[in-house]
Amino acid sequence: MRVAFFSTKSYDKESFKHYLPDHTHELTFFEPNLDSKTIALAAGFDTICSFVNDLLDEKILTKLSELGVKNIVLRCAGYNQVDLKKASELGLKICRVPAYSPEAVAEHALALLMTLSRKTHKAYNRVRDNNFSIDGLTGFNIHGKTAGIIGTGAIGKAFCKIMLGIGCKVLAYDIYENEELKSLGVTYLPREELFAQSEIISLHCPLTPETFHLINPKSLSKMKDEVVLINTSRGALIDTKAVIKALKKRKVGNLGIDVYEQEEDLFFQNLSEEILLDEQIARLMTFPNVLITGHQAFLTNEALAQIAKITLQNLDELAAGGELTNEVKWKSKE
Structure with a gap:
């Protein structure tokens, strides 16, 4: 062919x-x-x-x-x-x-989470400038936190196992419950209850008309203050404008994304000599508690x-x- x-x-x-x-x-x-x-x-x-x-x-x-x-x-x-x-x-x-490789994407979600939790990206940049101060680098333990996983297909399943291994209480939501994960200690809940109980939420579901802007003003209002959001699935699962407002109010404590709802004009390109015209992603990059990678979770x-x-x-x-x-x-x- x-x-x-x-x-x-x-x-x-x-x-x-x-x-x-x-x-x-x-x-x-x-x-x-x-x-x-x-x-x-x-x-x-x-x-x-x-x-x-x-x-x-x-x-x-x-x-x-x-x-x-x-x-x-x-x-x-x-x-x-x-x-x-x-x-x-x-x-x-x-x-x-x-x-x-479900593990490739799940491990990248973990990388985003761990980087945000211990601010290793900031520490790396400091040390390269011979700045060995650790002021402002206080992080938080992932162990013992409640992690909510939206979507337990192959990638979500792999991420659930990772979070169980770290020592998290793992909650999950999916239309189809995975019996193996339940036997390992994962608790399935209705989506609204998962939002309310989770300190960390990671998205691993497909983008469909039903999941478009799954993270929106209404769902954000149900979440804990300072919630950590991770998205390595599809950008349009998140209403970017709503998340920016939530970041400003500290409703979202940390955001790690490998995907973005308007990424088709940005990702996979070297735009280092260009003026960034996308105001939403430019705004996201001003937050010290936001980590963005360019759709590399599969790589x-x-x-x-x-x-x-x-x-x-x-x-x-x-x-x-x-x-x-x-x-x-x-x-x-x-």
Whole structure:
């Protein structure tokens, strides 16, 4: 199959080229995101491979179909960026990577939490300036805290186990309760009760119409003062304006995010010589108790290897024309 890769970086090329000799596909890598300005690059390809911030709305999907594209393979687990209904109408096949390394993302959530709790990022910068003062670096123990985990799929499950290992009381909310986690001591609660009881809240659920702005003025009002929020899932789970207000009032004591609801124009790019036009993320970066990383939670050698392997497997299955293990289909609500 002739495949056009969008939003590719050096690490994508390295991981795919390592496993490509075992497959017969012809891969062409494009650095730009897929959008209305770059869609012409898809001409002549029967398949495109996209990432989290590539636009796959009704207009883009229609144009892709007109260009002769038949298949879309996602190098990610989430598919909220895809208009599945339109894809179904156009006969486009969609596949994803349902799980690549749950531990990679869960460990990054822990890294955000531990950095905020002990201010190691600030200590690192001080020491590099030969400043060995520890004034202002007082942190807090994670051990003994109550951690609330929203979503206990593969990543949320891994994070629950990490927090249990640290010595936290772990609460969880999910539509489907995990019996293994319950046997380990995780307590499932209604979401509102979890908000009210947790000192640390970490988001590990998909972005759906039901979870859009899950963290909003109403849910924030139910939380403890100085709550710690961690988000390594999808940016739009958090109402950024509401969280900024909560930070100013100290309702949110610490915020660690690897995702941001307007990240498509920012993340995965070097903007160090540019003026930052996004006022919300600029405001977030003024808070000393906010830690932001640029959607790197997935970025480990192990995860990249799995993404490449499963994506190439998806391409093999599409080429064979048989059953698709990781197909994503639109489901009517009727």
